Amino acid sequence: MPPPTSQTKATSGSGTKAATRTKVAKGPAAKVPAAKRPAGKPAAKADSGAKAAARPAVLTLSSKNYSSWSLRGFLMCRLAGLEIEEARVSADDPDIRAELLLQSSSFLVPRLDHDGMRIWDTLAIAEYLHELKPEAGLLPKDRAARAHCRSISGEMHSGFANLRSALPMNIKARHDGFKVWTGAQADIERILVIWRACLETYGGPYLFGAAPTLADAMYAPVCSRFTTYDVKLDAPTKAYCATMLALPAMQEWTRAALEEPDEMEELDVEF
């Protein structure tokens, strides 16, 4: 079986293009079933001290065109200023899926391996990054704003199923005049209420003011979907989407998505 992942070296600088691409050999993590390991611990013997800290963080992702959760994890790392290498998995290859299951208690991506720890699920990754780099402002400084930011990020994490299934992220596609069905329209309207409240309360251009936060990373794929499916927006929410799509880290991701080979012709589920 070929190695399960390929790695792309990347830096934390915004707008930085991926520099090198190297194959990663199957590591010891693949040899021990995840069920026999404690949660959060990699299979490889944990490094200690400086050696572990010197190792770059690895963010495991799947398709840049389709995977909205991968995009969220990537943006969070960029916003936190964490230097990452990217490990890519192709979610539709059965061998790779089996391999990934062996490596992780959850075979969902994104997954962050850092400093001998393995963290999965976007909100857990966000909280980890905030603890690691509190100065980066992934969460707002003000306690009330921070609670608000966590609330709307949680709402995105656990909700909007109709929007996700009816308007899957597909950065390359354009569906002008797309007919949105009622269930998805209700999700869109709720998202616009959330955005307007934030933009009015904190003054934009991002949801919590002058700099992007976790909430912007969580809603970034929605900005992409609104473009793909030609969703009609009012001036403030249109400006917010434009701001998000122009974010250097988002541009970096979009460029890579546009270059990605077309492996999947159609997706009818959130991915």
Ligand SMILES: N[C@@H](CCC(=O)N[C@@H](CS)C(=O)NCC(=O)O)C(=O)O
């Ligand atoms: N709640 C999870 C959702 C992650 C998720 O659904 N990831 C998708 C890709 S976007 C996945 O890994 N799906 C498994 C697969 O398609 O094999 C999170 O916040 O990270």
